[in-house]
Amino acid sequence: xKKNVALIVDVKLDSGGALGMVISKINLxxxxxxxxxxxxxxxxxxxxYLHKKYKIDNTFFDKSYISVRFVNYLNKxxxxxxxxxxxxxxxxxxxxxxxxxxxxxxxxxxxxxxxYTVFDLSHLEKKLQSLPEHDIHxxxxxxxxxxxxxxxAKKIIVGTLENKKKFCNYYDVSxxxxxxxxxxxxxxxxxxxxxxxxxIDIKKNFFxxxxxxxxxxxxxxxxxxxxxxxKKEKFLKDLFLICSGHDKGELDKLKKIVKKNKLENKIKxxxxxxxxxxxxxxxxxxxxxxxxxxxxxxxPLYEGFYFNKPVFYNSSIIxxxxxxxxxxxxxKKKKSLLEKIKVAIKYKEKNKHLxxxxxxxxxxxxxxxNLSKKLINLFK
Numbered sequence: 335x336k337k338n339v340a341l342i343v344d345v346k347l348d349s350g351g352a353l354g355m356v357i358s359k360i361n362l363x364x365x366x367x368x369x370x371x372x373x374x375x376x377x378x379x380x381x382x383y384l385h386k387k388y389k390i391d392n393t394f395f396d397k398s399y400i401s402v403r404f405v406n407y408l409n410k411x412x413x414x415x416x417x418x419x420x421x422x423x424x425x426x427x428x429x430x431x432x433x434x435x436x437x438x439x440x441x442x443x444x445x446x447x448x449x450y451t452v453f454d455l456s457h458l459e460k461k462l463q464s465l466p467e468h469d470i471h472x473x474x475x476x477x478x479x480x481x482x483x484x485x486x487a488k489k490i491i492v493g494t495l496e497n498k499k500k501f502c503n504y505y506d507v508s509x510x511x512x513x514x515x516x517x518x519x520x521x522x523x524x525x526x527x528x529x530x531x532x533x534i535d536i537k538k539n540f541f542x543x544x545x546x547x548x549x550x551x552x553x554x555x556x557x558x559x560x561x562x563x564x565k566k567e568k569f570l571k572d573l574f575l576i577c578s579g580h581d582k583g584e585l586d587k588l589k590k591i592v593k594k595n596k597l598e599n600k601i602k603x604x605x606x607x608x609x610x611x612x613x614x615x616x617x618x619x620x621x622x623x624x625x626x627x628x629x630x631x632x633x634p635l636y637e638g639f640y641f642n643k644p645v646f647y648n649s650s651i652i653x654x655x656x657x658x659x660x661x662x663x664x665x666k667k668k669k670s671l672l673e674k675i676k677v678a679i680k681y682k683e684k685n686k687h688l689x690x691x692x693x694x695x696x697x698x699x700x701x702x703x704n705l706s707k708k709l710i711n712l713f714k
Contacts, residue, residue: 336368336370337368337369337370337429337713338369338426338429339371339372339429339430339431340373340428340430340431340432341356341372341373341432341434342374342376342431342433342434342435342437342439343356343373343375344376344397344433344435344439345380346379347380347383348580350606351547351633352435352453354519354633355434356434357388357390359434360390360434361520362702362705363432363709365702365706366709368710369710372393372426373390373392373393374393374394374395376394376395376437378394395419395422409442409444415445417443417444418442419439419442419443420445423446428446429447430448430488431447431448432449432713433449433450436450436452436479437479438478440483440486441482443486448487449488450483450487450489451491452480452483452490452491452492453493454497455504456468456627457472457473462628465550465551467550467551480501480505481505484501484505484506485507487511489511491512491514492512492514492515493514493515493517494514494631494653495654495655496653496654498512513712515709516699518640518699518700519633519636519637519640521609521612521613521633521637522636522637522640524609526610526611526613527610528614530614531604531607531611531615534576536618540572540620541573541574541575541618541619542557542575542576542619542622542646543575543576543615543619543621543623544577544578544623545615545634545637546578546624546634547579547581548579548583548585549582550582551628552579552626552627553625553665554584554625555588556665557575557625558588558591558592559668560668560669560672561601562591562597563668563669564668565597565600567672569672569676570600573600573675574599574600574601574602575600575601575602576602576604576615576619577601577604578604578605580605580606581605589603616637616643617641620643620644620675621643621644621645621675622635622637622638622643622644622645623645623646623663624646624648625648625663625665625671626648627648628651629648629652630656631653635647635652635656635660639659639695639696640693642692642693643689644660644688644689645661646663646671646674647662647663648663648665649662649663649664649665658691659688659691659695660692661674661678662674
């Protein structure tokens with residue numbers, strides 16, 4: 335008999351890369367005939383979106399109900415054997431659980447085998463704890479969730495060797511419990527025939543692309559500051575920047591800086607755009623820039639590999655194994671980005687070789703058959 339595996343999707347509709355990650359995992363697992371999938375969502379808007387956009391059948395669990403919280407409270411006190419979420423899964427005859435993203439719901443799991451996902455460990459870095467997105471409550475819940483996973487999860491999935499080592503050291507868990515598995519961007523499986531976007535005059539190959547939510551840690555300001563400081567440089571005359579993503583509190587500030595320095599014609603801010611529109615931008619951009627403070631690896635990085643574009647990535651955060659596929663930029667130096675772009679343009683053969691290497695890495699790392707086997711093995 336097939337195992338009934340619940341896939342927990344505890345992310346919001348505007349979560350960007352996190353949503354892309356869970357969709358990627360679902361699509362990979364759907365290819366298997368060895369397990370039965372039961373997709374569980376915790377946000378109604380996302381539940382509807384998955385049905386409509388991706389035809390993914392799912393069941394909605396409302397974690398916000400007072401009765402749900404009360405049962406969980408009694409469970410933590412030891413007065414009830416099962417939490418409300420466990421009862422929900424028992425009724426659906428679930429055998430095992432896979433958290434497709436980090437989720438504090440795992441702290442209510444004591445009676446199920448489950449696999450847990452860790453995206454990053456940025457909350458452990460003191461220099462990043464001052465960011466507004468790393469408030470005390472967020473850090474507390476994440477630590478509590480990760481600690482419980484370290485003690486009770488069957489397996490924990492991380493994306494890089496660095497994160498595996500860091501997690502094992504900080505949460506005092508055996509390295510055998512953690513598996514390093516990277517997932518391909520869902521964007522790279524979609525076809526797009528779009529030929530324009532938002533009436534923007536795009537000169538092919540003459541713009542940089544930065545598809546990232548407007549969080550402070552995404553560090554859009556580094557790119558803007560580069561354009562401000564070197565706007566008179568002849569090299570920058572024909573180059574411009576396009577950003578896209580959901581606003582997380584920084585967009586107005588960024589727009590004001592751009593307006594103050596009269597760079598509206600050089601820097602374009604788009605809201606969150608469709609997959610098809612983003613594909614159009616990737617196909618036509620010169621390269622991808624990623625100056626974020628967080629992200630030892632990322633979907634934009636792999637998307638850059640897939641679309642065969644040079645990637646300009648923050649040297650201080652990228653995983654060691656990925657450094658040889660990108661142009662490393664020092665975000666402490668504003669001229670660093672400019673210098674690396676010049677290198678990519680001037681040394682065409684070297685750039686071509688780099689793009690060839692990154693595309694080869696992508697094809698090998700994201701072989702669907704191998705990835706599906708790795709995921710299925712988690713539940714044997």
